[in-house]
Amino acid sequence: MTITIAQPTTTDRETMTDGRAADAAADLIVALAAMPSDDPRRAALRDRTIEAWLPLARHLAKRYSGRGELTDDLVQTAMVGLIKAVDRFDASRGVDFSGYAIPTIVGEIKRHFRDRTWSIRVPxxxxxxxxxxxxxxxxxxxxxxxxxxxxxxxxxxxxxxxxxxxxxxxxxxYNTTSLSTPLGTDGSAELGDTISDDTDEYAEVELRATLGPALAMLDAREQRIITLRFYGNLTQSQIADQIGISQMHVSRLLTKALVKLRGHMDVDAFN
CATH class of the missing domain: 1.10.10.10 (Winged helix-like DNA-binding domain superfamily/Winged helix DNA-binding domain)
Known part of the structure; x- marks a missing residue:
């Protein structure tokens, strides 16, 4: 699966507005790339190079602020990407450092969102x-x-x-909502208050009235899987053994059937 990485923009390349600072940073990365790996001066030069390019990392991190993650965490992630870019940069390829560093840093930030911001862990x-x-x-x-x-x-x-x-x-x-989330401007009610309890017979009657026609829209195999799962209380592996298909295929068919049911019902009974 390919994930598109943002390409460098003119704004990104002009992040360091101080011309002398930008020139100095460019000189440092070129010098570092040319220095032998066993040179005793390399560690100090590497630290100076990373520090010189920090404004670029901060700028890219702030681009993704306001999306549910702390800015400080995004800056830290961007710095990891910057360090990777500094260590892997090859000046002999004829690409300027900003053109190489920007997609590297942005890719690190996107991986952070992909791996850290899911409410429930999924593959x-x-x-x-x-x-x-x-x-x-x-x-x-x-x-x-x-x-x-x-x-x-x-x-x-x-x-x-x-x-x-x-x-x-x-x-x-990806996102979940707390049942304590206040509703309305006065905050007198919470989201959990809108959930029916076991004594809500009207909701049960409505569910039964809409479920029958919705189930009729499914094909025979989908109906059987729904019945075995929700009425027979069988696991997906047990259903797979009965029907003669793989557990993964059962999972996909069950997901497809539930999506169809939601499309034909006014209430969401399968959350």
Whole structure:
């Protein structure tokens, strides 16, 4: 799964507005790249080079502030990317350091968001799939002039529709909301207050009335999997043994069936 990395911009390259400081930083990285690895002066020069390029790291970190992560944490992450860029830079390739450092630092920041900001831990494959689906959705919305269908996204990414549905389902773990979240301007009620208790018979009647027609929209295999899972209380592995398919296939079919049910029901009974 390929994750697009932001390309250097003119603004990024002009982050260090002091011309002399920028020239000095450029000279330091060139000198460091040319210095033999066993030179005793290299450690001190490396420290000076990293310090000289810190404004670039801070600038890129602030670009991603306001997205749920502390700015200090983003700056620390950007500094890790900067250090990697300094240590790996090869001046012989003919690329200026900023053109190499910017995607390296931005990539480190994006990995931080991918690995650290999920409310519920999910496999990295699903994390990367969520990012790919999000980017595909933005691109296709602009290209098609409408919200893309699951089939559109699957074709664009070269994956199956089941994989797209799996990625959308996995994305639900990215953010969670506390039941203590206040509602309204006066804060007199909380989100948890809106959840029905076991004595809410009206909600149960409504659920049963809408569930039947929604289940009828599923194919026979999907209906059987839903029945075995939620009425038979079987695990996905047990269902796989009964039907004769893999547990992963059961998981995908179950996800696809639940998405269909939500589309035909006014209440979300499967959270």
């Amino acid at each position: 990295r494959r699903l994390q990367e799939l969520r990012l790919a689906i999000s980017e595909a959705n933005s691109t296709l919305t602009h290209k098609l002039g409408r919200s893309p269908l699951v089939a559109d996204i699957a074709t664009y990414l070269g994956i199956t529709e089941e994989e797209v549905l799996e990625g959308l389902e996995g994305a639900r773990a």
